[in-house]
Amino acid sequence: MTQRNTTPVPRKIPFEFPDDINPQWIPGRNELAAMINGGSLTMPYLEPFLIRTMREAAEQVCDTRVKADADAFNRQEGQHFRAHRRFNDLLKRKRYPQLADVEDQMEASYARLSKRSLRARMAYTAGFEAMTMGVTKWLIGKRIGLFRNADPRVVSFVLWHMVEETEHKTVAHDVYKALYGSSLGAYWARMVGVFHGSLDVIKFSMRGYRSILKQDGVWTNFRARLRLAREMAGFVWNVGPYLFRAALPGHDPRNEPDEPWVLEWLAAYPDSNPDDPPLVDTGHPTMPVPFAPAKTMQAAA
Ligand SMILES: [Fe+2]
Numbered sequence: 692m693t694q695r696n697t698t699p700v701p702r703k704i705p706f707e708f709p710d711d712i713n714p715q716w717i718p719g720r721n722e723l724a725a726m727i728n729g730g731s732l733t734m735p736y737l738e739p740f741l742i743r744t745m746r747e748a749a750e751q752v753c754d755t756r757v758k759a760d761a762d763a764f765n766r767q768e769g770q771h772f773r774a775h776r777r778f779n780d781l782l783k784r785k786r787y788p789q790l791a792d793v794e795d796q797m798e799a800s801y802a803r804l805s806k807r808s809l810r811a812r813m814a815y816t817a818g819f820e821a822m823t824m825g826v827t828k829w830l831i832g833k834r835i836g837l838f839r840n841a842d843p844r845v846v847s848f849v850l851w852h853m854v855e856e857t858e859h860k861t862v863a864h865d866v867y868k869a870l871y872g873s874s875l876g877a878y879w880a881r882m883v884g885v886f887h888g889s890l891d892v893i894k895f896s897m898r899g900y901r902s903i904l905k906q907d908g909v910w911t912n913f914r915a916r917l918r919l920a921r922e923m924a925g926f927v928w929n930v931g932p933y934l935f936r937a938a939l940p941g942h943d944p945r946n947e948p949d950e951p952w953v954l955e956w957l958a959a960y961p962d963s964n965p966d967d968p969p970l971v972d973t974g975h976p977t978m979p980v981p982f983a984p985a986k987t988m989q990a991a992a
């Protein structure tokens with residue numbers, strides 16, 4: 692698999708979330724939709740924190756390449772949380788206004804976290820970013836099984852986010868290494884950050900999906916709990932190994948192979964129309980990258 696080694700490209704993609712989107716947007720898998728909606732809820736709180744942390748850290752970095760990558764990282768994350776905020780507004784407006792309580796908890800939590808040392812915040816940032824590689828393997832690598840006939844407007848938005856997470860997967864790690872090096876103390880703090888960043892976001896995502904499933908009236912339903920457990924097992928099975936490897940000394944995100952679908956998406960995007968959201972065909976047996984075949988072939992030629 693080819694690894695990219697270029698500066699990430701900020702893209703402003705006009706994803707829209709009109710009122711006809713069902714918050715249960717995956718047919719027959721309401722628990723999976725609730726889990727992903729819960730994750731989405733965290734983004735407008737998590738990602739601004741990552742941006743503030745990276746901005747502060749990058750000011751102290753001398754390497755111009757790392758600085759440029761950090762700037763591109765921030766611009767990508769800025770687009771992500773704005774799109775997630777629009778989607779989350781739809782969720783609250785249509786069926787789940789009580790999610791605002793979880794948002795209040797996150798606002799307070801990130802305000803507290805912002806008072807920690809820059810090293811602890813950068814370790815959290817790099818640690819969370821390590822988890823996104825596992826989430827990408829889960830959501831993009833298993834897209835055919837997870838998203839069959841799901842609403843393409845939501846699937847395409849979720850997968851775009853994971854494509855760009857792959858594109859900037861090395862940046863937070865590089866900033867951390869540029870500032871703190873590879874000493875035992877720096878490794879220890881980074882390793883703690885892998886679990887701190889990941890488990891903190893998982894905790895708030897779980898509060899989000901619990902609130903959603905309570906509102907749906909299935910939180911205490913045995914069958915719904917079994918389905919939820921199966922979806923959670925899929926998450927842990929795919930993401931767990933990434934967290935384990937990220938916690939080891941000498942970890943480098945460059946050593947994690949990229950999903951071929953991600954590389955196809957990135958190669959085809961420049962020839963697409965930037966005014967059209969790239970919609971994945973969720974009824975297609977292979978769910979190919981969301982660009983017209985002719986354009987994809989031109990890009991490859
Ligand atoms: Fe992001």
Ligand SMILES: [Fe+2]
Pocket residue numbers: 768820823856859
């Ligand atoms: Fe990211």
